[in-house]
Amino acid sequence: MSEQKGYQLTHLQQLEAESIFIMREVAAQFGKPALLFSGGKDSIVMVRLAQKAFWPAKLPFPLVHVDTGHNFDETIQFRDDLANDVGGDLVVASVQEEIDAGRAKEETGPNPSRNRLQIPALLNAIEKNQYDACLGGARRDEEKARAKERFFSHRNSFGEWDPKNQRPELWNLFNGKMDFGEHFRIFPLSNWTEMDVWQYIKLEDIPLPSIYFSHEREFVRRNGVLLGKCEHITLLDGEQWESGNVRCRTVGDMTCTGMVESVANNVDDIIEEVAAARQTERGGRADDKRSETAMEDRKKEGYF
Amino acid sequence: MSTDTKGYLDMDLLRFTTAGSVDDGKSTLIGRLLYDCKSIFEDQWEAVEQSSKQRGDENVNLALLTDGLRSEREQGITIDVAYRYFATPKRKFIIADTPGHIQYTRNMVTGASTANLAIILIDARNGVIEQTCRHSFIASLLQIQHIVVCINKMDLVDWSEDRFNELVEQYKEFASRLDVPHIDFIPISALLGDNVVDRSKNMDWYKGSPLLYTLETVYIGNEHNHVDARFPVQWVIRPHSDEYHDFRGYAGRVAGGVFKPGDEITVLPSGFQSRIKGVHDIGGALEEAYAPMSVSLTLEDEIDISRGDMIVKQNNPPESSQQIEAMLVWFSSDASLVERGRYTIRHTTNEAKCLLKEMKYKVDINTLHKIEDDREVRLNDIARVSLQTSAPIHFDRYRRNRATGSFVLVDEQSNNTVAAGMIVG
Secondary structure (H helix, E strand, O other): OOOOOOOOHHHHHHHHHHHHHHHHHHHHHHEEEEEEOOOOHHHHHHHHHHHHHHOOOOOOOEEEEEEEOOOOOHHHEEEEEEEEHOOOEEEEEEHHHHOOOOOOOHHHOOOOOOOOHHHHHHHHHHHHHHOOOOEEEOOOOOOOHHHHHOOOOEOOOOOOHHHHOOOOOOOOOOOOOOOOOOOEEEEOOOOOOOOHHHHHHHHOOOOOOOHOOOEEEEEEEEOOOEEEEOOOOOOOOOOOEEEEEEOOOOOOOOOOOOEOOOOOOOOOHHHHHHHHHOOOHHHEEEHHHOOHHHHHHHHHOOOO | OOOOOOHHHEEEEEEEEEEEEEOOOOOHHHHHHHHHHOOOOOOHHHHHHHHHHHOOOOOOOHHHHOOOOHHHHHHHOOOOOOOEEEEOOEEEEEEEEEEOOOOHHHHHHHHHHOOEEEOOOOOOOOOOOOHHHHHHHHHOOOOOOEEEEEEHHHHOOOOOOHHHHHHHHHHHHHHOOOOEEEEEEEEOOOOOOOOOOOOOOOOOOOOOHHHHHHHHHHOOOOOOOOOEEEEEEEEEEEOOOOOOOOEEEEEOOOOOOEEEOEEEEEEEEEEEEEEEEEEEEEEEEEEEEEEOOOOEEEEEOOOOOOOOOEEEOOOOOOOOEEEEEEEEEOOOOOOOOOOOOOEEEEEOOEEEEEEEEEEEEOOOOOOEEEEOOOOEEEEOOOOEEEEEEEEEEEEEOOOOOOOEEEEEEEEOOOEEEEEEEEEOO
């Protein structure tokens, strides 16, 4: 990383050191951890940090991807390549299988979201594989319910989060003790902002899926959000497909990931764009717009 | 937010804490800092505007930016530590925003444990009140090195220099009993923005810096101990690969001092001695490592080392003892602290059983007086205690090193973190 001044670390070095510390705590405190990998930039940064934490050994946990079946093709390809590169095990939890097995029910409507359906798929994967800690790339600056999330976030045996009864976290001391059947969600990037993540991607020269960069795509404008054309989205009256240069600020399902009109096609341009942005990155997420506490409600049920 | 894409490589990080209730202007101050540093986005602002309207608030309620949980919004209070982020071209800031009422002492302590600086708000009309003392004492107890006292609502006392000076004296008198090396005083109006980001036009008599400039420039180079070399081992890296067949790296975060290849070290508790062969991160060998870097160390000799052990320099060991004197903050509402009670103590990466031998006295955090007649330690109480541990703990006093002088107690039945401790001897 960059030059230091005396015995002083830069903010990115401090964030990196903190995240690496958390990852090593997870390896040490838990029996069967897993890294939840979405294919988004945050989870790609997580993989880089994990490589740093355990170098020259391999990652002591598998990458677990909850595949909604509505992912961008680019995400899936990137996921497979990355898993291959780091030599990590890849476990795919399929939402389609949950639907086929009758444990989850598809939403209906013009953009049926499979966002909530990730919850049973994830919880089943945790139960089946007996993961006791799941590392996630969520950040506190993303959303107001996440602003109060702990690094070590306790989940009861139903996978539920109890925001009013969280364990205090002081200094560098993290308490991962739990009863059988419970688990933890761990968020090493808690203190990172969107800007920090992009700066780190630049500094470390981390490759990203192409959908983060400007490309030409057909899309529809819906509730102030641009949704990319795909088989899962049906046009409503008065809507029409448009075409233009767009890119994703976050990567989720095609049915809920809004794009922004942008010509930024490299990390420097994106950093400029993030610095000038007047909307939060989740501003384009239709899933957060469903109600004021949509994120908190999903998290309580076991969402990421 | 920084638009300078070159400068961010040199930015450092300041963590600060704010504590207070809705009416003392804390939320307004944070809202003002975030807003003026362009860290509130349009959609956040629109959401808060809309919620304020729905709730019937007259103005945009900036508290809704930080109070994110459903129950907080319903009750109009902050119940937890909320972390907020903003940056200027000079620094990145992390705010630990905590409620100020006495029933939230544990949240204030949590927020203060990682802070470099505390902002204390005083309402210029009310002066130093109980809450001011409480926040200041917690900052002092947690060894925060800088306090910035913001005398707020100066607009409501006619921007009076005399009133400001009077309050500075009032605070200094109280603060003489605290252990905080640097205290600054700034007259502000959070509502109108005076001396928050921009210099006030209403208070020419104030020659100091506005709050943001103070936050951007306050010296934080002495936050970590760079004298006493301490390396708590977190995890042992054994690659089992052909290329790194014999590699055995001790992974951890430097808790104090500087480690270099060639340094003569001792491993605690075994007492085995060796020499550092390499200091590593992913890129390979480093020249040195210091707090709070996360690295791995390799040694010249193959010795048995595992998680919880501490690597130190041979000529400068920490104290090692099974008897610990500490200030304890009690966190549990389900159970009180009991003498002869048994807990798990987590200290650095180490863990042991411990017995609460004696509760010596409690501290009244509003007056700093000792309480010796009330023997029960309940939620939010602060007490001086003696602990006995099942194995030696390798520590420095909290005053000397926050990383090796702090611990938490875990209840073995509930698995909850029930107390935080600062070692005094």
